[in-house]
Amino acid sequence: TDYLKLLHEKESNARAYSRHFPLVIRKAQGIRITDTEGREFYDCLAGAGTLALGHNHETVVNAIREMLDQQIPLHTLDLATPLKISFMQELFSMLPEEMRDTSRIQFCGPTGADAVEAAIKLVKHATGGKSILAFSGGYHGSTQATMSMSGNLSKKEQLQSLLPDVHFLPFPYEYRCPFGVGEGMTARLSAQYIENLLHDCESGIAAPCGVIVETVQGEGGAIPADLEWLRELRRITAERRIPLIIDEVQTGIGRTGRMFSFEHAGIVPDVIICSKAVGGSLPMSVVIYKEELDQWKPGAHTGTFRGNQLGMAAGLATLRYIREHNVLHNVKLRSEQFMTRLQALKARFAEIGDVRGRGLMIGVEIVNPQGGKDRLGHYLQYGELASVIQQQCFRNGLIVELGGRHSAVVRFLPPLNITEKEADEVLAIFEQSVAEAVA
Numbered sequence: 001t002d003y004l005k006l007l008h009e010k011e012s013n014a015r016a017y018s019r020h021f022p023l024v025i026r027k028a029q030g031i032r033i034t035d036t037e038g039r040e041f042y043d044c045l046a047g048a049g050t051l052a053l054g055h056n057h058e059t060v061v062n063a064i065r066e067m068l069d070q071q072i073p074l075h076t077l078d079l080a081t082p083l084k085i086s087f088m089q090e091l092f093s094m095l096p097e098e099m100r101d102t103s104r105i106q107f108c109g110p111t112g113a114d115a116v117e118a119a120i121k122l123v124k125h126a127t128g129g130k131s132i133l134a135f136s137g138g139y140h141g142s143t144q145a146t147m148s149m150s151g152n153l154s155k156k157e158q159l160q161s162l163l164p165d166v167h168f169l170p171f172p173y174e175y176r177c178p179f180g181v182g183e184g185m186t187a188r189l190s191a192q193y194i195e196n197l198l199h200d201c202e203s204g205i206a207a208p209c210g211v212i213v214e215t216v217q218g219e220g221g222a223i224p225a226d227l228e229w230l231r232e233l234r235r236i237t238a239e240r241r242i243p244l245i246i247d248e249v250q251t252g253i254g255r256t257g258r259m260f261s262f263e264h265a266g267i268v269p270d271v272i273i274c275s276k277a278v279g280g281s282l283p284m285s286v287v288i289y290k291e292e293l294d295q296w297k298p299g300a301h302t303g304t305f306r307g308n309q310l311g312m313a314a315g316l317a318t319l320r321y322i323r324e325h326n327v328l329h330n331v332k333l334r335s336e337q338f339m340t341r342l343q344a345l346k347a348r349f350a351e352i353g354d355v356r357g358r359g360l361m362i363g364v365e366i367v368n369p370q371g372g373k374d375r376l377g378h379y380l381q382y383g384e385l386a387s388v389i390q391q392q393c394f395r396n397g398l399i400v401e402l403g404g405r406h407s408a409v410v411r412f413l414p415p416l417n418i419t420e421k422e423a424d425e426v427l428a429i430f431e432q433s434v435a436e437a438v439a
């Protein structure tokens with residue numbers, strides 16, 4: 001409590017997670033966190049999706065230890081080490097085959113937002129285009145430019161003069177369709193809208209430098225994009241030679257059950273943005289892109305902390321472990337386990353409006369059965385209740401994140417190697433917490 005008091009008095013008002021979860025972490029292993037009071041928690045926030053193998057996985061910890069023993073420099077700017085080369089080779093080997101020989105990589109600063117910024121600069125250099133097309137509900141970071149491209153307006157209302165020339169396109173959020181029509185049609189109408197808009201842009205007015213999209217919106221509320229829609233988006237952008245940038249910061253490195261989430265749709269983007277899990281728990285980000293986009297000149301994009309060797313060691317260990325232990329198969333099985341049990345819960349509680357996800361990026365949308373309905377006949381989002389459920393989960397030993405409009409979506413982002421037993425226990429706590437919250 002003394003620690004918490006100090007944090008409350010001295011830490012910025014902008015702090016986020018520590019507001020929801022009043023705990024001071026003493027140690028963590030796998031999916032488990034222990035706080036300074038000896039309480040234990042299941043961590044289904046997992047560094048907002050960063051901890052692919054959970055906390056302190058021995059493979060990751062050993063890789064860091066070995067690196068220190070070998071006196072590999074901790075800081076190298078852009079200079080090479082054999083470790084950096086091994087990391088690049090491993091990451092490239094995981095790309096779809098058609099990208100392996102024709103892609104380049106740019107190491108960026110420590111955060112996802114750093115890489116998003118780099119990706120936008122890259123395509124601006126390459127195309128000469130000015131405007132950016134992004135999606136309603138999307139999230140790309142908290143810097144000024146990345147915020148400009150994020151579709152959540154509430155966080156922007158105090159900030160004037162963000163990046164101009166960002167156009168928002170409708171994301172195929174089937175459950176709350178922006179066009180007020182039912183399943184299937186949402187994606188088709190969204191694709192049609194995008195095609196019309198890009199057709200208008202061909203006149204040269206505010207020609208776009210790229211389209212940036214998440215294949216599953218994370219912060220937006222765990223909303224998977226329809227795969228046919230993604231294929232349409234690829235077709236429409238390819239026909240107009242507009243770079244398609246896929247933000248894999250949260251979805252990438254196995255989170256959705258494929259190494260990169262766009263693989264589900266069988267498409268190949270022009271630019272991929274990776275962070276979070278790519279550094280195996282440590283701060284790192286990269287942009288991978290088609291070599292013809294490499295039009296910027298030496299020094300066009302600099303940065304001091306782009307050579308995080310610790311991140312490369314931890315990232316390399318994580319990538320190898322995922323490949324060698326078939327972690328993607330576990331993601332598939334555990335995803336089915338979560339979805340089955342959560343769907344059953346939806347049938348039990350009217351307060352659960354929707355259960356959705358891809359792989360281990362799962363969302364439960366909380367609604368108000370006593371309130372009004374939207375145009376599709378669905379009850380409206382109920383952020384207050386979602387928050388009560390989140391707090392109840394916390395009291396019962398489970399950490400989950402909220403996302404989406406009105407923060408009404410409870411999000412599960414467990415480590416990718418979560419076991420069947422752990423998933424069962426997490427789901428039991430969630431079930432109990434929902435029952436207590438609605439009682």
Ligand code: PMP
Pocket residue numbers: 048110111112113114116139140141142214218219247248249250251275276
């Ligand atoms: N893009 C996506 C899809 C994200 O989910 C996030 C972080 N939640 C970011 C970008 C920004 O990453 P960072 O917080 O490391 O800047």
